[in-house]
Structures are given as structure tokens and as C-alpha cells.
Amino acid sequence: MTTKRSPGTADRILDVAERLVQVRGFNAFSYADVSKAVGIQKASLHHHFATKTDLGVALVERYRHAFLAALAAIEDDAGGALERLERYADLYRTVLRKRRMCMCGMLAADVATLPEPMRSSVAAFFAENVAWLSRVLAEGKKRGELRFAGPPAAMAGFVVSSLEGAMLVARGSGDPGHLDEAARLILSSLRGVGARTRRA
Amino acid sequence: MTTKRSPGTADRILDVAERLVQVRGFNAFSYADVSKAVGIQKASLHHHFATKTDLGVALVERYRHAFLAALAAIEDDAGGALERLERYADLYRTVLRKRRMCMCGMLAADVATLPEPMRSSVAAFFAENVAWLSRVLAEGKKRGELRFAGPPAAMAGFVVSSLEGAMLVARGSGDPGHLDEAARLILSSLRGVGARTRRA
DNA sequence: GTCTATAACGAGATAGAC
DNA sequence: GTCTATCTCGTTATAGAC
Numbered sequence: 001m002t003t004k005r006s007p008g009t010a011d012r013i014l015d016v017a018e019r020l021v022q023v024r025g026f027n028a029f030s031y032a033d034v035s036k037a038v039g040i041q042k043a044s045l046h047h048h049f050a051t052k053t054d055l056g057v058a059l060v061e062r063y064r065h066a067f068l069a070a071l072a073a074i075e076d077d078a079g080g081a082l083e084r085l086e087r088y089a090d091l092y093r094t095v096l097r098k099r100r101m102c103m104c105g106m107l108a109a110d111v112a113t114l115p116e117p118m119r120s121s122v123a124a125f126f127a128e129n130v131a132w133l134s135r136v137l138a139e140g141k142k143r144g145e146l147r148f149a150g151p152p153a154a155m156a157g158f159v160v161s162s163l164e165g166a167m168l169v170a171r172g173s174g175d176p177g178h179l180d181e182a183a184r185l186i187l188s189s190l191r192g193v194g195a196r197t198r199r200a
Numbered sequence: 201m202t203t204k205r206s207p208g209t210a211d212r213i214l215d216v217a218e219r220l221v222q223v224r225g226f227n228a229f230s231y232a233d234v235s236k237a238v239g240i241q242k243a244s245l246h247h248h249f250a251t252k253t254d255l256g257v258a259l260v261e262r263y264r265h266a267f268l269a270a271l272a273a274i275e276d277d278a279g280g281a282l283e284r285l286e287r288y289a290d291l292y293r294t295v296l297r298k299r300r301m302c303m304c305g306m307l308a309a310d311v312a313t314l315p316e317p318m319r320s321s322v323a324a325f326f327a328e329n330v331a332w333l334s335r336v337l338a339e340g341k342k343r344g345e346l347r348f349a350g351p352p353a354a355m356a357g358f359v360v361s362s363l364e365g366a367m368l369v370a371r372g373s374g375d376p377g378h379l380d381e382a383a384r385l386i387l388s389s390l391r392g393v394g395a396r397t398r399r400a
Numbered sequence: 401g402t403c404t405a406t407a408a409c410g411a412g413a414t415a416g417a418c
Numbered sequence: 419g420t421c422t423a424t425c426t427c428g429t430t431a432t433a434g435a436c
Contacts (some may be wrong), residue, residue, distance in 0.1 A: 014371075028310065029226040030428075031431090041404080099239075168361070169361045209420095248419090
């Protein structure tokens with residue numbers, strides 16, 4: 001077991017900046033905001049992340065890494081495809097419950113204003129999600145646990161789109177229920193025709 | 201028939217600002233940007249829209265109005281529910297083709313930073329869309345043209361979410377195909393079990 | 401690694417002439 | 419209704435002491 005130290009300054013900066021991006025967007029937070037929340041002067045932030053672009057790139061890459069780790073954790077617990085999809089949707093629910101948007105969903109909106117290294121990292125996030133879901137969907141179909149038409153990658157893209165959109169609309173309309181509804185409809189559709197709702 | 205004059209300055213300002221919001225977001229465009237594109241000094245903009253909040257409110261309300269007009273046009277052409285849903289999806293495709301995000305989808309991302317009058321207008325946009333879709337879905341189901349479980353409003357919310365999310369992910373991943381795929385899957389799901397893809 | 405101080409620029413907004 | 423000029427503030431970023 002690795003020794004766990006209290007988070008260093010760079011990590012605390014990333015934690016604060018991550019929250020700010022997910023709530024406000026990349027163009028609507030400043031070094032001054034981070035400075036206040038971390039309890040360190042603005043100039044000191046530049047020692048850890050020389051430019052806002054550097055900070056942004058580090059944010060997306062850490063987020064991608066953490067998300068991939070969460071997906072790996074779902075696979076380790078070795079349930080069926082339906083359970084994995086439920087837990088995938090739960091990742092989104094957890095974010096929304098914190099009144100945040102998925103960081104890469106947020107950055108997808110900001111994409112026209114992002115520096116190139118951030119853009120390609122955001123694109124990679126979606127590609128990684130689609131790849132993981134494609135595997136889950138393909139396996140679930142093979143085992144007869146899931147039912148859907150067309151290639152797994154197309155359905156995987158739809159799952160990501162729908163969950164991201166449901167978070168977005170949930171925030172825009174002030175009704176978190178949109179995400180629950182989306183997760184419910186996607187799952188019940190994949191369960192096939194004689195679908196029963198899951199137990200409470 | 202009403203006489204159609206060339207657009208006044210206020211309208212030209214709104215046209216430019218609308219594009220900027222849909223591409224860059226509300227926090228990532230400035231009066232200077234609008235000034236350049238319209239060919240008028242920054243100070244003159246304040247004559248038409250005293251504050252950026254005023255401009256923002258006017259933008260969302262004009263957008264809502266235009267969207268409602270587009271929905272009314274779809275109803276006037278009196279096709280079936282499936283055709284109406286296809287044309288609804290086309291509204292989104294047209295926006296994405298211009299490399300824009302739905303204005304209210306964009307503002308939903310920015311929502312934490314928006315002045316209150318804009319926030320409630322964004323929420324109203326989604327409510328209007330869900331209301332319109334609910335009617336189309338309910339009628340289509342009644343006529344046996346559509347097949348889906350649960351209340352029409354829930355499915356309507358899912359349709360909006362999925363299309364908004366598909367636009368978002370399409371931009372974030374640089375692949376417009378996400379929107380086509382989402383539209384295709386939603387429509388084929390609503391067509392019911394023995395679905396055939398529509399003709400090319 | 402953190403600080404104070406400041407540079408250099410762009411933001412939203414106002415005053416007042418024409 | 420548009421202009422020039424200006425104000426005030428916030429932004430990212432740097433210099434240099436400790």
C-alpha cells in the first residue's frame with residue numbers, strides 16, 4: 001500500500017480550478033478566484049502553472065486519467081453489462097449532484113476559445129468513453145444481456161451524448177430529473193423489449 | 201403583407217452577438233468583438249443595449265421567439281408525427297452545420313455566471329421545447345404512429361437532452377456525426393420495434 | 401515556494417460633442 | 419444615433435525580494 005501524503009499545492013490548485021471550470025466554464029474563472037480559494041497569492045500560482053493554458057491542459061489530463069480509473073474500477077467489480085452501464089450513469093449523477101457539469105462537456109461548449117492542446121485532450125476524453133462503452137455494449141449483446149441494433153460504437157456515442165446532454169439540460173432548466181430520466185430510458189431501451197424497471 | 205425593411209442597427213447587433221454566443225459562449229465575447237463585426241463604435245452599442253445583461257436578455261428572447269416560430273412552421277406543414285420529429289432534428293442539424301451550438305445549450309453551460317433574467321429565459325426555452333414535443337409525441341402515439349413507454353413529457357425531455365448533448369459532443373470531439381447518429385437512434389426507437397431505416 | 405509590486409492589456413460602461 | 423475620449427476594474431503574466 002502506497003503512503004498517502006496530504007495533497008501538495010499543485011493538487012490543491014487543480015482541485016479548486018477543476019470545480020471552477022465545471023461550475024463556471026474555462027473562460028469564467030480567473031487566477032484571482034483560485035488564489036482566494038487556495039489561500040495563496042496569484043503570483044504563486046504561476047510558479048505551479050506558468051500560464052492558464054498549462055493549467056487547463058493539466059486539468060483535462062488529470063480528469064481523463066481519473067475517469068479512466070473510475071471505468072477500470074467498474075470493470076474490476078465484475079458485474080454484468082447492465083450493472084456496468086448503471087454505474088457508468090452514476091458517474092454522471094454524482095457530478096450533477098455536486099451542481100457541476102462534466103468537465104469535458106463544459107469544455108466542449110468552450111471549445112472555440114480553447115488552446116489547441118486542450119481541444120485534442122477533450123476530444124480524446126470522448127473517444128475513450130466511447131471505446132469503453134463500445135466494449136461493454138458489445139459484450140453485453142454477445143451474452144444476450146443487451147439488445148440494440150447497429151454497431152456498438154454508434155450506440156456508445158449515443159449513450160455519451162444523451163448523458164452529457166441530460167446534464168446540460170438539467171442545469172439549464174434547473175431540473176436534475178432530466179439526467180435520471182435519460183439514464184432510465186437508455187438503460188430500459190438496452191434491456192430490450194420486455195423490459196422491467198430496476199428495483200428500488 | 202408587412203413591408204420588410206433592411207435590418208436596423210439593433211437587429212444587426214443581435215445577429216452578430218447571437219453568432220458569437222453560439223460559437224464562443226456568453227463570457228467569451230465582448231462589445232469590442234461586436235463593434236468590429238457590425239462596423240460601429242463600442243459606445244454606440246450601449247445606445248441600443250445599455251448593458252451586456254440587456255443584450256443577453258434580448259438575445260435569448262429573440263432566439264426563443266424564432267424557435268417557437270420554427271416549431272409553428274413545422275405544424276403548419278401538417279405531416280405526421282415522424283415527419284415533425286425529423287424536421288425538429290433538422291433544426292439542430294442546421295445549427296451544427298454552421299459550426300454553432302444551440303444558443304440555449306451554450307447558455308445552459310454558462311448558467312452559473314448568467315444574470316437571473318437570462319437564466320429563467322433559458323429554462324423557459326427548454327420548457328417550451330418539451331411542451332411542443334410532448335404534444336407531437338402524444339398525438340403520434342394515439343394515432344399508432346409512434347411507440348414508446350411512459351409519459352410523453354419524459355420522452356420529450358429525453359429527445360431534447362439527447363439532441364443538445366449530441367451537438368455538444370459533436371463539437372467537443374470534432375465529429376458532427378454524433379448528431380446524425382442521435383437523431384437516427386431516437387427516431388428509429390420511436391418508430392417502434394419493427395423499425396426500418398428511412399430512405400436516402 | 402511564496403511574497404509584494406507592477407506591467408500590459410481588455411473588459412463593461414459613461415460623458416458629452418456632433 | 420454615432421462619435422471620441424476616458425474611467426474603473428479585472429485579467430494574465432512578470433520581476434525581483436525573501
